[in-house]
Amino acid sequence: MKILVLISKAPDTTTKISFTDGDTKFNDQGVQFVVNPYDEWYALVRALELKEANGGSVTILTVGDATNDPVIRKALAIGADGAVRIDAQPDDAYQVAYQIAEYAKDQNYDLILGGKETIDYNGGQVPGMVASLLNLPFVSNASKLDMSGNTATMERDIQGGVELVEVDTPFVLSAAKGMAEQRIPNMRGIMAARSKPLQVVPAAAVDGLTSVSSYELPPAKAEVRIVDADNPEELIDLLHNEAKMI
Amino acid sequence: MSVLVFADSNDGKVVKSAFEAVTYGSKVASSTGGHCEVVTYGNVDNDQLTALGNYGATKVSVDRSVSDFDPNRLARLVGSQAEALGSDTIVIFSHDYTGKSVAPMAAAHLKAGLVAGAIDYPNTDGGFTVKKAVFSGEAFARFSITTGIEVISLLPNSISVEKGDGAAEVAEISPDLGDSRLRVKEVRTKGGDGILLTEAELVVSAGRGLKGPENWGMIEELAQELGAATACSRPVSDIGWRPHHEHVGQTGIAIRPNLYIAVGISGAIQHLAGVNGSKTIVVINTDPEAPFFKAADYGIVGDAFEVVPKLLSAVRNHKAALN
Numbered sequence: 001m002k003i004l005v006l007i008s009k010a011p012d013t014t015t016k017i018s019f020t021d022g023d024t025k026f027n028d029q030g031v032q033f034v035v036n037p038y039d040e041w042y043a044l045v046r047a048l049e050l051k052e053a054n055g056g057s058v059t060i061l062t063v064g065d066a067t068n069d070p071v072i073r074k075a076l077a078i079g080a081d082g083a084v085r086i087d088a089q090p091d092d093a094y095q096v097a098y099q100i101a102e103y104a105k106d107q108n109y110d111l112i113l114g115g116k117e118t119i120d121y122n123g124g125q126v127p128g129m130v131a132s133l134l135n136l137p138f139v140s141n142a143s144k145l146d147m148s149g150n151t152a153t154m155e156r157d158i159q160g161g162v163e164l165v166e167v168d169t170p171f172v173l174s175a176a177k178g179m180a181e182q183r184i185p186n187m188r189g190i191m192a193a194r195s196k197p198l199q200v201v202p203a204a205a206v207d208g209l210t211s212v213s214s215y216e217l218p219p220a221k222a223e224v225r226i227v228d229a230d231n232p233e234e235l236i237d238l239l240h241n242e243a244k245m246i
Numbered sequence: 247m248s249v250l251v252f253a254d255s256n257d258g259k260v261v262k263s264a265f266e267a268v269t270y271g272s273k274v275a276s277s278t279g280g281h282c283e284v285v286t287y288g289n290v291d292n293d294q295l296t297a298l299g300n301y302g303a304t305k306v307s308v309d310r311s312v313s314d315f316d317p318n319r320l321a322r323l324v325g326s327q328a329e330a331l332g333s334d335t336i337v338i339f340s341h342d343y344t345g346k347s348v349a350p351m352a353a354a355h356l357k358a359g360l361v362a363g364a365i366d367y368p369n370t371d372g373g374f375t376v377k378k379a380v381f382s383g384e385a386f387a388r389f390s391i392t393t394g395i396e397v398i399s400l401l402p403n404s405i406s407v408e409k410g411d412g413a414a415e416v417a418e419i420s421p422d423l424g425d426s427r428l429r430v431k432e433v434r435t436k437g438g439d440g441i442l443l444t445e446a447e448l449v450v451s452a453g454r455g456l457k458g459p460e461n462w463g464m465i466e467e468l469a470q471e472l473g474a475a476t477a478c479s480r481p482v483s484d485i486g487w488r489p490h491h492e493h494v495g496q497t498g499i500a501i502r503p504n505l506y507i508a509v510g511i512s513g514a515i516q517h518l519a520g521v522n523g524s525k526t527i528v529v530i531n532t533d534p535e536a537p538f539f540k541a542a543d544y545g546i547v548g549d550a551f552e553v554v555p556k557l558l559s560a561v562r563n564h565k566a567a568l569n
């Protein structure tokens with residue numbers, strides 16, 4: 001089975017978010033970047049498990065400049081066989097999906113996996129757009145994936161439950177919690193990652209369809225109002241009369 | 247501009263988030279001098295569709311030949327309706343599981359810009375910008391869409407539903423959507439009349455401070471008494487004390503209820519990311535230095551095992567007094 005896993009870099013989850021250039025750019029000074037957790041913990045690890053069980057290969061793909069290479073090496077250290085980086089500055093989901101689709105269209109992947117969203121822009125758009133551009137079936141927010149021959153059985157999160165859905169390869173999915181457990185790369189994996197192939201592919205010509213015009217931080221929160229532990233009636237009173245929540 | 251809203255249904259009934267999306271759509275339509283139509287599918291009661299007129303829809307087109315969920319086909323359904331409305335249509339989804347599946351496919355199909363998870367009405371003065379939360383709720387961004395057709399998915403609980411009078415005209419449609427390549431085998435809902443976490447206005451959530459799964463009884467009771475859904479922190483779902491679907495935060499689900507009560511949760515940045523859109527936050531924690539207090543509106547420093555039972559009886563007394 002030939003598997004492609006879409007990887008995005010994302011600021012480490014403890015990053016203090018700030019902006020520059022009159023609040024029009026994310027300030028990446030001193031920011032640690034990680035593999036987007038949904039891509040790494042769920043999509044990549046499940047792909048590796050499937051390869052270990054059934055044979056095949058796992059390639060990771062990212063759209064971005066060379067500053068992505070450390071994050072790509074990390075994903076290789078976890079166990080992917082090789083990596084592709086499409087050398088384009090990602091600035092819109094459609095533009096990214098188009099790059100991916102242009103690359104993947106004649107590579108005959110059986111499975112294309114991405115995370116359900118990135119933790120920076122929280123859009124969750126790329127996998128579905130890739131599926132649309134490649135005219136492949138799409139299952140989003142999948143929390144379970146099993147393969148039997150060319151047929152995949154998945155659980156997809158829905159409002160208040162899950163849907164069991166079956167589809168034949170090739171297809172695209174976006175992975176949510178439940179699909180696999182995080183793997184910590186070991187020393188051998190880290191060493192091996194250094195010599196794994198990282199192919200850099202030139203960008204296709206495409207324009208984005210959206211852009212960020214400005215950022216803002218939420219207003220500072222007022223000081224918390226502490227209520228005495230022996231007097232929860234006061235809390236109820238505040239929630240009823242002041243916050244008008246109950 | 248014309249507005250097209252995709253409405254989802256469940257068991258013959260239009261879902262709650264669709265009322266928000268139609269309210270949103272009809273307000274956008276009236277502020278830009280257009281009208282608001284709805285497209286939906288499946289076996290929805292006709293009076294439910296007519297009643298979307300209460301929220302401002304003028305017309306509802308329903309494809310009853312589609313029964314199983316398949317985002318490829320639904321994207322084409324929405325695409326065909328949007329194209330029929332013209333090249334400056336605004337297409338609105340709800341940013342729920344259905345919208346998350348269909349909106350990206352429909353946007354790519356239409357080659358239209360998508361803002362996923364909008365939290366406010368668009369600004370259409372000299373352009374088209376929409377606000378959404380980014381960095382898992384730690385900031386906001388205004389995205390501008392540069393295509394003729396604009397696609398927006400609206401985060402549930404972001405605007406209030408406005409209901410008036412009105413009846414929408416219902417039209418049956420069945421455009422060519424191609425064959426489905428997905429086979430839906432089974433739909434498993436968690437059952438019961440429990441309130442869905444993603445739709446809940448009130449949420450009671452608990453973390454590792456509760457020590458073990460056997461102690462969740464009081465959390466469930468408090469939630470039930472308030473008419474709230476239950477949620478939990480990540481470690482609690484990782485060790486299996488609570489189901490995965492209750493895990494909120496940066497790597498779980500993001501919610502924005504009116505009231506979020508956090509019991510025995512420290513308030514790590516990754517947890518806050520999923521709940522900081524809540525309108526009011528109450529924190530109950532033994533540790534006065536717990537970071538969650540900095541994000542809270544109200545707090546009680548105390549032991550959950552003493553505070554929650556007292557709070558429960560205070561809620562009961564409050565309800566009795568109201569009756």
Ligand SMILES: Cc1cc2nc3c(=O)[nH]c(=O)nc-3n(C[C@H](O)[C@H](O)[C@H](O)COP(=O)(O)OP(=O)(O)OC[C@H]3O[C@@H](n4cnc5c(N)ncnc54)[C@H](O)[C@@H]3O)c2cc1C
Nearest residue numbers: 453454455479480495496497510511512514516517532550
């Ligand atoms: C990449 C990444 C992603 C993550 N994503 C998420 C996420 O999506 N969601 C999430 O929740 N976490 C996430 N985490 C984990 C997060 O960092 C915290 O570890 C986690 O939120 C802590 O859970 P907790 O508050 O339940 O437990 P703890 O941090 O152990 O806190 C327990 C709290 O309970 C209090 N307490 C103890 N006893 C009592 C008592 N009797 N009564 C009242 N209070 C009591 C303690 O004072 C303490 O504040 C993520 C971490 C990483 C690295």
